[in-house]
Amino acid sequence: QVQLVASGGGSVHPGGSLRLSCAASGFTYFSRYSMGWYRQVPGKERELVAAILTSDGVTGYEDSVKGRFSISRDNTKKIVYLQMSSLRPEDTAVYYCNALSWINVETMQARIAFDSWGQGTQVTVAS
DSSP states (O other): OOEEEEEOOEEEOTTOOEEEEEEEESSSOGGGSEEEEEEEOTTSOOEEEEEEOSTTOOEEEOGGGTTTEEEEEETTTTEEEEEEOSOOGGGOEEEEEEEEEEEETTTTEEEESOSOOOOOEEEEEOO
């Protein structure tokens, strides 16, 4: 059973920082999957904001988070991180991670590998 457990969210002021973690389990060869962080606000579709390819570490970001967010992974621990800095109110969302079966880091188009999102972690940015 695939599990993708996101944690580390919270409430911060604009300009603040948070580090999210996503622990993956229930599937083999974690290191062979590209991984992505998505976010969703009520009434809108889930969007991919950051992705990291397999062992070469190539990353991609949605335009609004470039220069502020940084994705990384620890293949030994099967964890993906999202370091978020200079947070803005528009970053408020529930954040999820998933493995990716396909990703174009130039266009940030991707296909998820598993139809399992977990509970996500809430990030709230407000004064």
